[in-house]
Amino acid sequence: MSLQSPNITVRVVAIEQASPLIKRFTLQAADGGQLPAFSGGSHIIVQIPAASGLLHNAYSLLSSPFQLQQYQIAVRREDASRGGSAFMHAHVAEGDILQISPPNNLFPLHATSGRQLLIAGGIGITPFMAQMEELQSSDAAFELHYAFRSREQAAFVDEQAAFVDELAARYGAHCHFYDAAQGELCNVAGLLQHMAEPDHVYVCGPQSLIQAVQQAGAEQGIPSARLHWEQFAASTSGGVAFTVVLARSGREIPVAAEQTILQAIEMDGAVAVDCLCREGVCGTCEVGIVEGEAEHRDQYLSEEEKQAQNSLLICVSRARGSRLVLDL
C-alpha cells in the first residue's frame, strides 16, 4: 500500500527575491479552493520538472497555518545540487502550475507547560515561522534564537524592511538575533544551561548548529525526548557515482555523483518507493541490502542498525563501493 496521498495541483501566484540566494514562492490551489490544513513544522514535496528529469524536493511551509488560501515556501539556490532549486530559481514563473504533496509534519511542536526554545541557522528559520504563528496565537512561552551570516544574507530581506526587523516587530521580546557579520554568536551551551524541566528545544539549520545543540544537550543531560532537530537534505547529498541493482528484476540503475538513490530510482521509473521526508528522518524509504555496503547518512537508523548493514534509507544514504544490490 502506498503511503503517499494524491498530489495537489497548485498555481504559483507570487515569487519574491527574499535574499540574494532565496526566493519565496506563494502557491494557491489551481481550482481556487482551500488547501489542506497543516501544523507548524510541516513540509511539502514539490515536483520540479528540471532538465535532468522530474525531481522531488521537500520544503517547509512558512505561511500561517491559519491561512489556507495559500502556502508559502522558501527555496535557497543550491548551485552544487542536481538542479531542483536552480530550476525553481531560473525557470519557475508566476502563473506556472506545479504538483505538490499534501503537507506532512516530521518536526512538530510538542505540548508542554514550559518554554519552547527555537534555534534557527540561516534558511533553517522556515519551519519556525509557521510554528511561531501557532505559539503566539495560543499565548505559549517561546523564544526564537536566530543566527545568520549578515542582515543582508538573512532570509527574506526585502526593499521595505529587513526580515529580522519584521520578525522583531511581530514577535518582540520572543526574538534574539545573532548577526555573525557583527561578531554576534549564539552560545548554544549557554542557552541550554537555562532550560527548565518541561522546556523543549528545537533546532533547524546547518549540520554544525544541530551538532552543537546535540552535544550541549548530551553534556547537560537533557533527555532526547526534549531535543528536536530538522536538517536539510542538501547538506547530506552528493558523493561518488555508483550503480544500484534491483534484486527482483536484475535491473541496473546508475546513481550520479550529485543524485540520491531515490532520485535515480524515481527517474528510472521501474519501481515505486514510498517516501515522506526525503531527508533521512522518517524511515519510510528504508530498503533491504542484498549485497554491498551502505554509507549511512540518515538520522533514523541506530548505530547498531547502521553497522549491521541490513538496510539503508535511500533518500540520503549512498553505496560504499561501486555497486549496491537492493531488495527491490
Ligand code: FES
Ligand atoms: S523518505 Fe524519510 S527517511 Fe527517506
